[in-house]
Structure formats: structure tokens, C-alpha cells
Amino acid sequence: xxxxxxxxxAYGAISAAVIAGFFSFLNLISNKENAVSDSRQxxxxxxxxxxxxxxxxxxxLVRIEEHSKTLSEKVYIEVAKETYKDARESLTxxxxxxxxxxxxxxxxxxEAKLWNAISKSRTDFAKGDLAATVVDCDKIRExxxxxxxxxxxx
Numbered sequence: 001x002x003x004x005x006x007x008x009x010a011y012g013a014i015s016a017a018v019i020a021g022f023f024s025f026l027n028l029i030s031n032k033e034n035a036v037s038d039s040r041q042x043x044x045x046x047x048x049x050x051x052x053x054x055x056x057x058x059x060x061l062v063r064i065e066e067h068s069k070t071l072s073e074k075v076y077i078e079v080a081k082e083t084y085k086d087a088r089e090s091l092t093x094x095x096x097x098x099x100x101x102x103x104x105x106x107x108x109x110x111e112a113k114l115w116n117a118i119s120k121s122r123t124d125f126a127k128g129d130l131a132a133t134v135v136d137c138d139k140i141r142e143x144x145x146x147x148x149x150x151x152x153x154x
Contacts, residue, residue: 043097044148050093051144055137057087058121062130091118110150114143 060083068076095115102109107116121136 047094047097047144048148050090050097051141054087054090054094054118055140057083057090058125058133058137058140061087061125062133065125065128065130094118110143110146114140114147117143 061080064076064080064083071079098111098115099109102111103115104112106112117136117139121133121140124130124132124136
């Protein structure tokens with residue numbers, strides 16, 4: 001009888017250890033999924049902020065450019081310098097988040113479409129087509145939306 005009792009106790013201890021291990025494993029998987037989800041959400045939030053910052057800077061540069069004829073070159077440079085810095089910084093941050101292979105080799109990819117919209121806004125601004133530059137901001141936001149909806153990996 002003592003052997004049976006010892007076997008039941010051993011079986012119970014092993015069962016408890018297996019169950020505890022199973023729940024620990026489930027907890028580990030859940031924590032990993034939460035960490036990945038948090039990371040993706042952070043990526044989306046930061047990317048959204050950069051797109052917003054870039055388009056705001058573009059709009060501000062258009063506004064400054066519309067009044068540039070009434071400003072001396074020195075005043076224009078002083079007024080526009082911080083906005084140009086913001087635009088360049090956002091542009092760099094966005095570019096670093098995009099997959100360069102997709103931008104270069106996959107013209108139909110989300111990354112390439114967004115980069116093309118950004119490039120068009122830069123070209124239109126450089127040509128002095130301010131109305132088109134403002135419209136380009138809508139296109140930038142439109143092309144960024146699918147990237148914000150995906151998993152969050154650039």
C-alpha cells in the first residue's frame with residue numbers, strides 16, 4: 001500500500017510540475033506577443049509623428065515662400081532655417097524607417113509609393129509650384145496610411 005501512495009504522490013508532483021510549466025510557457029508566449037505588439041505600436045506612433053512633422057514643415061515652408069518676395073535674403077534665411085531643419089530631420093527619419101530595397105527595386109511597394117510622393121513634393125517646391133506642393137502633402141499622408149496599418153516593420 002505504501003508503494004501505491006508514494007506513486008500517487010510522485011504522479012501528483014510530476015503532474016503539478018507539468019501544469020505549472022505549461023502555464024509558464026503560455027505566459028512567456030503572451031509576454032512575447034505583448035512586447036512585439038508594443039514595439040509595433042511604438043513604430044507606428046513614431047512614424048505617424050514624423051509624417052505629421054514633415055507635412056507641417058512643408059506647409060510652413062510654402063507659407064514662408066509665399067511671402068518671401070517681401071523679405072530680404074537674410075530675413076528669409078532666418079525665418080525659414082528652423083523649418084528647413086525640421087523638414088530635413090523628418091525626411092531623414094522617414095527614410096531610415098523605410099525598407100531601401102523596396103524603395104529601389106519594388107516600385108509598387110508601399111515604401112516606394114510614399115518615397116515617390118515625398119520626392120514629388122520636394123521637386124514641386126524646388127520648381128516653385130507651391131499649390132502642387134500643398135496637394136503633395138495630401139498624397140504623402142495617403143501613401144503613409146497603409147504603412148501605418150501594417151505590422152509596423154519598415
